[in-house]
Amino acid sequence: MDTLEAKKETTATIQTQTISGSQAVLEAFVAEGVDTIFGYPGGAIMPIYDALYDYHDKLKHILVRHEQGGIHAGQGYARSSGRVGVVFGTSGPGATNLVTGLADAMIDSTPLVCITGQVFAHLLGTDAFQEIDVINITTPVTKWNYQVTDATEIPAVLAKAFYIAKTGRPGPVLIDITKNAQLQQFEYEGYTPCTHIRSYRPKPIVRKEFIAEAAELINKAEKPFVIFGQGVILGKAEKEFKAFIEKAGLPAAWTVMGLSALDSDHPLNVGMLGMHGNYGPNVLTNECDVLIAIGMRFDDRVTGRLDKYAKQAKVIHLDIDPSEIDKNVKATVGVWGDCKETLPLLTKLVEEKKHTAWVNKFNEYMAEEIKEVIQEELNPTNDILTMGEVIRNLNELTGGNSIIVTDVGQHQMVACRYAKFNKSKSNITSGGLGTMGFGLPAAIGAKFGAPDRQVITIIGDGGFQMTLQELGTIMQNEVDVKILILNNQFLGMVRQWQQLFMDKRYSFVDIASPDYVTLAKAYGIAGQSVNQREILRDALSTMLNHKGAYLLEVMVGKENNVFPMVPQGCSVSEIRLK
Amino acid sequence: MNKQEFTITVYTENHIGLLVRIATMFSRRKINIESLNTSPSEAEGIHRFTIVINEFEEVVRKLARQIEKQVEVLKAYYNTNDEIVWQELALYKVSTDEIAEKAKVERLLREHGARAVVIRKDYTIFETSGHREETDKLVEVLAPFGLIEFVRSARVAIIKASRGFHEKLKEFEEAQPGEEQVENEFLNKQEGIFTM
Numbered sequence: 001m002d003t004l005e006a007k008k009e010t011t012a013t014i015q016t017q018t019i020s021g022s023q024a025v026l027e028a029f030v031a032e033g034v035d036t037i038f039g040y041p042g043g044a045i046m047p048i049y050d051a052l053y054d055y056h057d058k059l060k061h062i063l064v065r066h067e068q069g070g071i072h073a074g075q076g077y078a079r080s081s082g083r084v085g086v087v088f089g090t091s092g093p094g095a096t097n098l099v100t101g102l103a104d105a106m107i108d109s110t111p112l113v114c115i116t117g118q119v120f121a122h123l124l125g126t127d128a129f130q131e132i133d134v135i136n137i138t139t140p141v142t143k144w145n146y147q148v149t150d151a152t153e154i155p156a157v158l159a160k161a162f163y164i165a166k167t168g169r170p171g172p173v174l175i176d177i178t179k180n181a182q183l184q185q186f187e188y189e190g191y192t193p194c195t196h197i198r199s200y201r202p203k204p205i206v207r208k209e210f211i212a213e214a215a216e217l218i219n220k221a222e223k224p225f226v227i228f229g230q231g232v233i234l235g236k237a238e239k240e241f242k243a244f245i246e247k248a249g250l251p252a253a254w255t256v257m258g259l260s261a262l263d264s265d266h267p268l269n270v271g272m273l274g275m276h277g278n279y280g281p282n283v284l285t286n287e288c289d290v291l292i293a294i295g296m297r298f299d300d301r302v303t304g305r306l307d308k309y310a311k312q313a314k315v316i317h318l319d320i321d322p323s324e325i326d327k328n329v330k331a332t333v334g335v336w337g338d339c340k341e342t343l344p345l346l347t348k349l350v351e352e353k354k355h356t357a358w359v360n361k362f363n364e365y366m367a368e369e370i371k372e373v374i375q376e377e378l379n380p381t382n383d384i385l386t387m388g389e390v391i392r393n394l395n396e397l398t399g400g401n402s403i404i405v406t407d408v409g410q411h412q413m414v415a416c417r418y419a420k421f422n423k424s425k426s427n428i429t430s431g432g433l434g435t436m437g438f439g440l441p442a443a444i445g446a447k448f449g450a451p452d453r454q455v456i457t458i459i460g461d462g463g464f465q466m467t468l469q470e471l472g473t474i475m476q477n478e479v480d481v482k483i484l485i486l487n488n489q490f491l492g493m494v495r496q497w498q499q500l501f502m503d504k505r506y507s508f509v510d511i512a513s514p515d516y517v518t519l520a521k522a523y524g525i526a527g528q529s530v531n532q533r534e535i536l537r538d539a540l541s542t543m544l545n546h547k548g549a550y551l552l553e554v555m556v557g558k559e560n561n562v563f564p565m566v567p568q569g570c571s572v573s574e575i576r577l578k
Numbered sequence: 579m580n581k582q583e584f585t586i587t588v589y590t591e592n593h594i595g596l597l598v599r600i601a602t603m604f605s606r607r608k609i610n611i612e613s614l615n616t617s618p619s620e621a622e623g624i625h626r627f628t629i630v631i632n633e634f635e636e637v638v639r640k641l642a643r644q645i646e647k648q649v650e651v652l653k654a655y656y657n658t659n660d661e662i663v664w665q666e667l668a669l670y671k672v673s674t675d676e677i678a679e680k681a682k683v684e685r686l687l688r689e690h691g692a693r694a695v696v697i698r699k700d701y702t703i704f705e706t707s708g709h710r711e712e713t714d715k716l717v718e719v720l721a722p723f724g725l726i727e728f729v730r731s732a733r734v735a736i737i738k739a740s741r742g743f744h745e746k747l748k749e750f751e752e753a754q755p756g757e758e759q760v761e762n763e764f765l766n767k768q769e770g771i772f773t774m
Contacts, residue, residue: 136595136598139595139598139602140602140606143649144649144650145595146595147595164649197649198747198750198751199590199649199650199652199750200649200650321647322643322647323640323643323646326639326640327640
C-alpha cells in the first residue's frame with residue numbers, strides 16, 4: 001500500500017505530455033537503446049511509419065524486400081550484436097510473413113521484438129482488409145505475444161516485451177498494435193523499463209548443493225566430456241566456460257549453435273557434435289563416464305538414437321531453462337541457472353586436472369577422420385572443387401576473424417565443420433528450424449549488428465533462390481556483405497539422402513540457377529563465378545578485399561557428400577566415415 | 579508404466595489468449611484434453627485451470643514444465659487421482675409428468691443424491707455432483723424415462739496436500755527471490771506440492 005501511495009506522489013510531479021501511440025512505440029525503442037529496425041510498411045502500420053519519419057536521427061530503418069527477410073535480418077542483428085533485434089511488419093500478409101522467422105528465433109532462442117500493425121479495434125473479427133488473427137497464429141512460435149488496442153498500454157507493454165525477449169532464455173516477442181491505438185493521443189508519463197513480472201522467473205535460483213554434486217562427479221571422472229551449445233554465447237559466459245574446461249582439463253565439443261563460443265584452435269576444442277559432426281566427439285559420447293552438457297538441449301540431430309545415447313555416462317546438465325533438463329536425456333545432476341553464474345561456482349570446486357590420455361583419444365579419432373575424410377575434402381586430388389577447400393582457403397585468408405552466416409544444407413554443415421573462429425558470436429545459422437533462405441537476410445542484419453566486422457554469408461544455390469530479393473536491400477543500403485554461393489546445382493542435402501537411403505532416386509532435387517553474377521550486376525553488386533582451383537584463391541581474396549558487397553559463386557562438385565554422417569535412427573557411435 | 583488419468587492444475591494471470599497458449603501445449607503433442615475448467619482462483623487476478631488428460635507420467639511431467647515456462651503462468655502442478663479430491667457437476671432435464679407419475683423415478687433420483695433446481699409444468703431440472711461414473715450412472719437409469727437433456731461440467735479438483743495459493747503468490751510478487759526461498763526444488767521430487 002505504502003509503495004502505491006508513494007508511486008502516486010511521484011507520478012503526480014512528473015510532467016506529462018500528449019503523444020501518439022506510435023510515438024510511444026518509438027520512444028520505447030530509443031529508451032531501450034535500439035538503433036536499427038528492419039521492416040516493411042503497409043496500411044495498418046502507417047501511423048508508426050509516419051512517426052518514424054521524425055525519428056530518423058535516432059532510429060535507423062532498413063527497408064527490406066519481404067517481411068521474412070526483415071525478421072531474419074533482425075535475427076542476424078541479434079546474433080552478431082547480442083542485443084534485441086527489432087522488426088516491423090504490417091497486418092495480414094505482413095504478419096504471416098513473419099511466422100517463419102518467429103519460429104526460427106523461437107527454436108534458436110533469439111531475442112526479437114516484432115511490431116505488427118493491426119486493423120482498427122472496431123474492425124477486429126470482421127474479416128477486414130488485411131486483418132489476420134496474428135496473436136493466435138503466432139502463439140506457438142513466440143515467447144510472448146500481446147495485442148494492444150489502447151495507446152495508454154504501449155509504454156508498459158513495450159517495456160515488458162523487451163524484458164521478456166532478452167532475459168532468461170531469450171526468444172521472440174510479438175506485439176500487435178491496432179491502428180486506432182497507433183493514432184490515439186494520450187498523456188505520456190515517460191518510459192520505465194520492466195524489471196519484474198510476477199509470473200515470470202527468467203533465471204532459476206542457483207542451488208549450491210547441485211553444483212557440489214556436479215563437481216564431485218567431475219572430480220571422480222576419468223573420461224569426462226563437455227558438450228556445449230548456444231547457452232554459453234547467450235549467457236555471455238565464454239570466458240567462464242574456458243576457465244572451467246581449462247582448469248578441469250575437459251575436452252569440449254560443440255553443437256552448431258554453440259560454435260564460436262570457444263576458439264577453433266583451442267587445444268580442448270575437440271570438434272563438432274551430431275549428424276555431420278566429428279568422428280571422435282560422436283563415438284566418444286558413448287565412451288565417456290561423465291557427460292557435462294552446458295547450455296544445449298540434446299536436439300535429435302545431436303543425439304541420434306536416444307536409447308543408445310551416452311547410456312554408460314552420468315549426465316550433468318547445466319541450463320537456464322528448467323524444462324530442458326530431463327526433456328530428452330535424463331540428467332544425473334541438473335544444474336539450473338545462468339551459466340555465467342553457475343560455471344564459476346563449478347570451476348571453484350573442480351580439481352585441476354589434465355586427462356591427457358583421454359584428450360588424446362579425441363586426437364586419435366581426429367587423425368583417422370583427417371585421413372579418411374578431411375584431407376581429401378580440404379585438399380582434393382581431383383579437378384572437382386569441394387566445398388571444404390573453399391572454406392579452407394577462406395580460413396587462410398580471414399584468419400578466423402570473420403562472421404560467417406550460413407543458410408541450410410550441405411554448405412552449412414561443411415562451413416560449420418571447417419570454418420575457423422577466434423571470436424564468439426561469429427557463427428550465425430538457422431540451427432533448430434533449418435530455414436532455407438535464412439542466410440542472405442541474416443547476413444544483412446549481422447552487418448548492422450557488428451558494423452566493424454567482416455560478414456561473409458555462405459549459401460547454397462537452393463537457399464539463395466529463396467530470399468535473393470534481399471539483394472535489393474543490400475543495394476539500397478550499401479550493405480557490405482560478402483556473398484559466397486557454393487553451387488552444386490542440386491538441393492544437395494536432400495540429394496545426398498536420396499543417394500544414400502533412397503536408391504539414388506533423385507526426386508526433384510535438380511535445381512537450375514540463373515546467372516548469379518549477372519543477377520548481382522543488375523543490383524549493382526560486383527561478382528564473379530569460378531569453377532577452377534587455380535583462380536579460387538584469388539577470387540576469394542578479391543571478394544574479401546572488395547569495397548562493399550560482392551557475390552562470388554563457386555561451382556563445386558555436383559554429387560559430393562558431407563561425411564561423417566550419423567544416419568537417422570542410428571546411434572552416435574554408428575557414425576559413418578563414408 | 580501405463581497411461582493414467584492426471585489432473586493438471588495451472589495458476590495463471592487472467593489475460594486474453596492464455597487459454598489458447600495452454601491448449602496448444604496439448605494439441606501440439608497430440609494429447610487429447612478430457613476435461614478443462616478455467617475460473618478465477620481464490621487469489622485476486624489469478625485464474626486456475628484444471629485440466630484432465632490420460633497420459634504417461636513422464637509425458638505429463640515434461641508437459642507441466644513446458645506449461646509453467648509460459649510467461650504468464652505462475653505455477654503448474656500435476657496429480658494422480660489419489661492425490662486429489664474432485665467433482666463434476668451434472669444437470670438433467672426430465673419431463674415433470676414422468677417424475678410426478680412414476681414414483682420409481684423419484685426413488686432413483688433420491689438414491690443418486692439429485693437435487694431439483696427448477697420445477698416447471700413441462701420439465702424439471704435436477705443436479706448432481708460426483709465422479710464421472712456416478713453422474714454417468716444416473717444418465718443410464720434415467721434414459722428409459724425420457725431424459726430430455728443432459729450436461730456435465732469439467733472436473734474441478736482440490737489437491738489434498740495443497741496449502742492454497744495466497745502464500746505462494748507473495749513469493750511470486752517479490753521482485754527478487756530471497757536466498758532462503760526454495761524455488762526450484764529438484765524437479766524429480768514431487769512430494770512437496772509447493773516446490774517446482
